Each structure stands twice: as structure tokens, then as C-alpha cells.
Amino acid sequence: MNDHIARWNSASKCFDLANVGIERRYGKYKRELFTKCQGKVLLVAAGTGLDFPYFPEGLEITAIDFSPKMVEKAREKMGGYSGKLEVVEADVMSLDFPGKSFDTVATSCTFCSVPDPVKGLKEIYRVLKPHGRLLMFEHVRAGAMPLGAMMDIMTPLFRKFGPEINRRTGENVRKAGFTITREYNVYLDMVKLFEAVRP
Template sequence: MSVSGDKIRHRYDRLAPWFDSLEGFLEGLIFRRLRKRLWAQVQGEHVLEVGVGTGKNFAFYPDRARMTAIDFSPKMLEQAKRKRERKQLDVHLDLMDVQSLAYADNSFDTVIASFVFCSVPQPRKGLKEIYRVLKPGGQLLLLEHVLSSNKMMAKLMNLLNPLMVRLVGANINRQTVKNVQACPFKSILVDPTSSDMIKLIRAVK
């Protein structure tokens, strides 16, 4: 379902003060463990987190890397800035859309995102921007929920998707692996332990 970036931004702005609480149960049960596995693969000196949100990944930031993080929602970024101050983290935060990154070509060793591309209006455009700002040999790390390979479940997800987009601005039926494969990455690996609907993806430029 195609929804404008402004509408999605407004929905995340609206949810920002309660976002951590809304996802608290799933975060503790599933997501935190997966985030830890994703961040364990980070390499290099300069790392970009796309879709920092409220700063849920701050606990996993590598000690020695120079960290930059972006989000397109001003209210979500405000939450991240407050959390940054409380945790006394050294991370540069920018208000920015992944579909139009204001960084030079070949800037980052690793770009990382968790549960972000469900909300990007033009995901392939955002992925191509990430490819552009990655250094040669740099890696993209993604943790994303995707359309089920089960036909009945996929049909249900497609049916429910318009409602989910209206409520929270997130598509539940994205085919993110195919979107990554449509970009000119040298190699793409989907973690074989990934579940049917939650994928850990590594792509190398």
C-alpha cells in the first residue's frame, strides 16, 4: 500500500511518546535478542543507523565506532535525544529520510536498520541510497519483518495491511529480501536461522 511519507511521519510523531511502551512486550520476548544478534555483526569505524526511532538500539552500539543515526520523525528523534543524554552516549543524531541521504558517497563501513523498511514509502530508493553511502566492501545489516511464505498467512497479511498502514504507518507485507536483491550488492545473505516472517539480512557492497 502506497502512503505518502508525510502521513507516515505524522503517525510516528503521534506514537513517539508511547512507542517503547506499545512494543514493550514483544521487545522483551523476541526483538531484543534479535537486535543483539544483528549488532554483533557490525564492523568498521563509521556506522550509520537508519531509523533510530526512540533509541532502542543504543544498548548495542559498539564502543569504538563513530556512530551516526537518523530518523525522519522529529518526535521520535526527540525521544532518542533524551535517551542519548540519559545514557551519555556519543552519537550524532540527524533528522533525515533514508530515501534522500545527505551524506557523501562511500562514507560508512556499516549501515544498520531494524524494522525500518516496512515504513519507507519507496524501499528500493532507500536501499539504493544506502548502497551509495556505503564504502566499497561495506555492509548493510537489516532486521525486518516480511510477507510470509505461507500462502494463507500471506493472504491474511495482504488483507490486513491497509488497516495496519492507517494505524501505525507500517506495511506488514513487504518483500524486503527481494528489494535488497534488486540493488547491486555484491553478496546477500539471509541468516538461515531467520523465521518465516522475521529476517536477518546482510548485504555487502
């Protein structure tokens, strides 16, 4: 098992408790975003399944995470979703799904921690159908000085515990081939909603 997976396995133990404040503050934004899901949905990096209640009823959702311990916890919450939901252990950087198989990919607080974000986003592009949508809730590097520079300095410290705080996720989404159709600042320019389409 690699270090990244081991770190998230360990984080799974107190993940729900540690995220109470985040869900309370940002849950409504995730719900607003995930309401836009249509058809066959891939939820990337389900974590412990805290995002399941934000999805509209009746969808067909495949949720993945590369941490077996996160998958275990997410499976405990599966029953609360009224629709088709399966949770699968998988790495977004190397997916087994055939190309063009999903209508929507949804994800939250993920591309701060995927080891090679562009590789992961290219895999998402591959498995999305043409005109399929990518819906993301993400924290990113601040554009303004000195905040952005401070985030660069602090990133090696944060990396020891989990996420990187200076990811340029918008740029990465474009590098993977997507067209961003909406970028909404939830908190300053550090917590954002992205909506993107595979042309």
C-alpha cells in the first residue's frame, strides 16, 4: 500500500467528526452543485460518504475511493440513499471503467489530495461521455498575494497530514481538456465550485 492510501486510511477514523464544521458551512453549496447531476454518475473520492445526502434521489451512482478504510465507512452510509448506489475501491488516476461511460462526474475536496491531479482529471475526461459534465467543489490556491505565496510555503507541512493547499485546480481542469462553464467563489477565491464540460 502506498503512503497516500495509508494516510487516508488513518484519516478515516475521525474524518466525520473532523468535518462537522465543513459540512455545516459548505453543505448547501455541495447540494446546489450536485442537484445538477444527471444520468449515470461517477462520484470521485467518496471519502466516508458524507456527500451522499447531497445527491438528488433516483440517480445511478458509482462512488469510488482509493482508501479501503474510507470505502468501508462509505458503505455503512449507502443505505441512506434512495437510488442506485455502489461504492468501489478505485484510483481516479487509473480507472477500470470503459471510455465514455458516465454522464456526470461529481467530486468534492478531492483534487487537493489526488497525487497527480492532471492524470486523474484526464481519466475523468476519458470516462465521461462527450458533453458530459464535471461538477467540483474544491479548495484551491488563492490567486492574490501574499495569501497565495503563504499557501505555497505551508503546503509541505499540510502534505504530511493530507491535502495540499496550493493546487491550481482550474488550470488543471483545463490542462485535462475540459471547458470550464462556471467558476463560482464560495469563500474568497480559495473555495470554489467548478462546472466543466467535456467538449
